[in-house]
Amino acid sequence: MSDLNKKKEAVRAIKFALFSASAGIIELSVASLLDWLTDWKYWPCYLIALICSVIWNFTLNRQFTFQSANNVPIAMAKVLLFYAVFTPTSTYFVKFLTENLGWPGVLATGLNMACNLILEFLYDRFFVFRDSIDTNERAQKKKN
Secondary structure, rough: HHHHHHHHHHHHHOOOHHHHHHHHHHHHHHHHHHHHHHOOOHHHHHHHHHHHHHHHHHHHHHHHHOOOOOOOHHHHHHHHHHHHHHHHHHHHHHHHHHOOOOOOOOHHHHHHHHHHHHHHHHHHHHOOOOOOOOOOOOHHHHHH
């Protein structure tokens, strides 16, 4: 890999991390607001917040990080496959850390978010957007 490609991948990883951090803020904010404003149990608040976060993160990373012009429904379906596996697995993981090992919830959630960041970046980079990186209008304008 050339130095230019290494730099592009490093920038891509930083962008992904920053957009993911903003998605985390959205997730925590939406869940907290719904929990505060409604009398719902916590899990529907969390689920709605997670969906908002995933849509936000997918949209920004598709457009700006991976600059992909691929088919949105297919790319989103691939991301949903990731979350179909990650959500129950991570929920069990957090439950295990907090209930069996006595970890504070915030620490377990932080570790979970770090795992999500790394795994989703790799999944998006090498599966979801693999063949369509730098194909959107923005990327094409930079090439010309």
